[in-house]
Amino acid sequence: MTLRAVGGPTAVLELGGLRLLTDPTFDQAGSYTSPSGSVLTKTAGPAFGPEELGPVDAVLLSHDQHADNLDRSGRAFLPTVPVVFSTPDAAARLGGGTRALAPWAHAELARPDGAPALRITGVPARHGPVGCEPVCGEVTGFVLTAPDLPTVYVSGDNASLAAVRQVADRFGPVDVAVIFAGGARTKAMDGALLTLDSVRTAEAARILGARRCLPLHCDSWEHFTEGRDDLRAAFAAAGLADRLTLLPPGRSAAL
Known part of the structure; x- marks a missing residue:
């Protein structure tokens, strides 16, 4: 397995001969108004764009309603991919090749070498405090499994450790946890966490029994309140520094 960070929540995950892309955000810096009325400001463009990406077998889209998870260029990219996995609400809005x-x-997903298929399971996620759904909308995480491959958890935009515990109960321990961190906050939810902060990301890795944790969603947007230095400190404090892999945009890791 390899993972290459693009920027924000976007990364290319290569697993079992398949190439998967998380939440496509390929726009350059700019501002967007979310459905709640919050203005989201992107501070840096991606490390590379769709033209450098190469073929993608599937997109793992945690949700479609916020530009920091699916921006204009990301939307334009979706029709080029055989299948997009996302929430039932997103599938209804996006149509086409989006599967709920x-x-x-x-x-x-069938693998090109004829090995056992990669199973993609939707898992619970909550994009804010309890009761946030009317404002923040529906979101999902994913777990990737196959008999001969590592188990991979992709959190999507999730602020709930209770959701993480549900995943751990069914799939733990996981080999790799790709956690959307960054402590996202906006005025729409009175500054409540919309994604895990660094301390909670480390706790999620512990709950999952993750052998490796690769945080995403901690750069390139103003409403991400914590970054890689905070993650490094939190994992060190939790005694989990050896499980943490931090990837600036453009960098990759082989696992």
Whole structure:
């Protein structure tokens, strides 16, 4: 398995001969108004764009309603991909090749070498405090499994450790946890966490029993309140520094 960070929540994950892309955000710096009325400001463009990406077998889209997870260029990119996995709400809005994965529902992707298929399971996520759904909308995480591959958790935009515990109960320990961190906050939810902060990201890695943790969603946007230095400190304090892999945009790791 390899993972290459693009910027924000976007990364290329290569696993079992397949190439998967998380939440496509390829725009340059700029501002967007979210459905709640909050203005989201992107401070830096991606390390590379779709023209340098190469073929992608599937997109793992945590949700479609916020530009820091699906921006204009990301939307334009989706029709070029065979299948997009996302929430039922996103599938209804996006149509086309978007497939709904409700919590615990799954789909399978055939692998090019004929090995056992990669199973993609939708898992619970909550994009803010309890009761946030009318404002923040529906979101999902994913777990990737196959008999001969590492188990990979992709959190999506999730602020709930209770959701992480549900995933751990069904799939733990996981080999790799790709956690959207950054402590995202906006005025729409009175500054409540919309994604895990650094301390909670380390706790999520502990709950999951993750052998490796690769945080995303901690750069390139103003409403991300914490970055890589905060993650480094939190994992060190939790005694989990050896499990943490931090990837600036453009960098990759082989696992």
